[in-house]
Amino acid sequence: QENMYCDVTTGIREDYDELEDEDEGLERVFVCHRGYVSLFPMLLGLVPPDSKKLGHILSMIEDPEELWTEFGVRSLSKRDEFYGQGENYWRGPIWININYLILSSLHRNYMGVEGPYQEQARSIYTRLRDNLIANVFEQYQSSRFFWEQYNPEDGAGQRTHPFTGWTTLIVLVMAEKY
Numbered sequence: 001q002e003n004m005y006c007d008v009t010t011g012i013r014e015d016y017d018e019l020e021d022e023d024e025g026l027e028r029v030f031v032c033h034r035g036y037v038s039l040f041p042m043l044l045g046l047v048p049p050d051s052k053k054l055g056h057i058l059s060m061i062e063d064p065e066e067l068w069t070e071f072g073v074r075s076l077s078k079r080d081e082f083y084g085q086g087e088n089y090w091r092g093p094i095w096i097n098i099n100y101l102i103l104s105s106l107h108r109n110y111m112g113v114e115g116p117y118q119e120q121a122r123s124i125y126t127r128l129r130d131n132l133i134a135n136v137f138e139q140y141q142s143s144r145f146f147w148e149q150y151n152p153e154d155g156a157g158q159r160t161h162p163f164t165g166w167t168t169l170i171v172l173v174m175a176e177k178y
Contacts, residue, residue: 033082034060035077036098039061039102042054042109043101049110050115054121055116055120058120059120061102062123062127066079070155071132071152072094073094073102075090075091075093075094076091094149095166096149096150097166099128100169100178106128132170132173136167139156143161145162146161146162146167147161147163
C-alpha cells in the first residue's frame with residue numbers, strides 16, 4: 001500500500017502496464033514519468049512532513065534538470081525522453097492550476113509544520129510564487145492575454161488565449177488564498 005501511486009522517490013519500478021505485442025504476447029512496461037503525476041500525494045497532503053519521500057519530492061521540484069524553471073514548475077521532467085516531444089500538451093509546459101496546487105500544499109501542509117523539510121518547503125514556496133506572478137504579469141503586459149499554459153524554456157504564453165480559466169488563479173496566489 002505504501003507505493004500505490006507512481007512513486008518516483010523509491011527507485012523501485014513497481015508501477016507497470018501490460019501492453020500486448022502481436023508477436024510476443026503480453027509485455028510489462030514501466031510507465032511512470034517524473035512530473036505532475038509524481039506530485040499528487042504531496043499536493044493532497046498525504047506525505048507526512050517528516051517523510052524522506054517529501055524530501056525527494058521537494059528536491060525534484062526545485063531541480064532545474066527535473067521540474068524547476070524560473071517561470072513555474074514544468075509538467076514533465078526535463079530529463080524525460082518525452083519532454084517537449086510529440087503533441088507536447090502535458091510534456092513540459094507550465095500549468096498555473098497545478099502550480100497553484102503546489103503552492104497551496106506547501107502553504108497548508110509543510111511550511112508551517114516543523115520537520116526536516118520545513119525550510120526547503122518555505123524556500124520553494126517563496127521562489128515559485130514570485131516566479132509565477134512575475135511571468136504571468138510579464139506575459140500579460142506583452143500580449144494582453146492570459147494563456148492556458150506557459151512555455152518552460154522562455155515563459156511565453158501558449159495554446160488557448162484569451163484564457164481566463166485556471167490562469168486567473170494567479171490572483172489567489174497573489175493574495176495567498178489557498
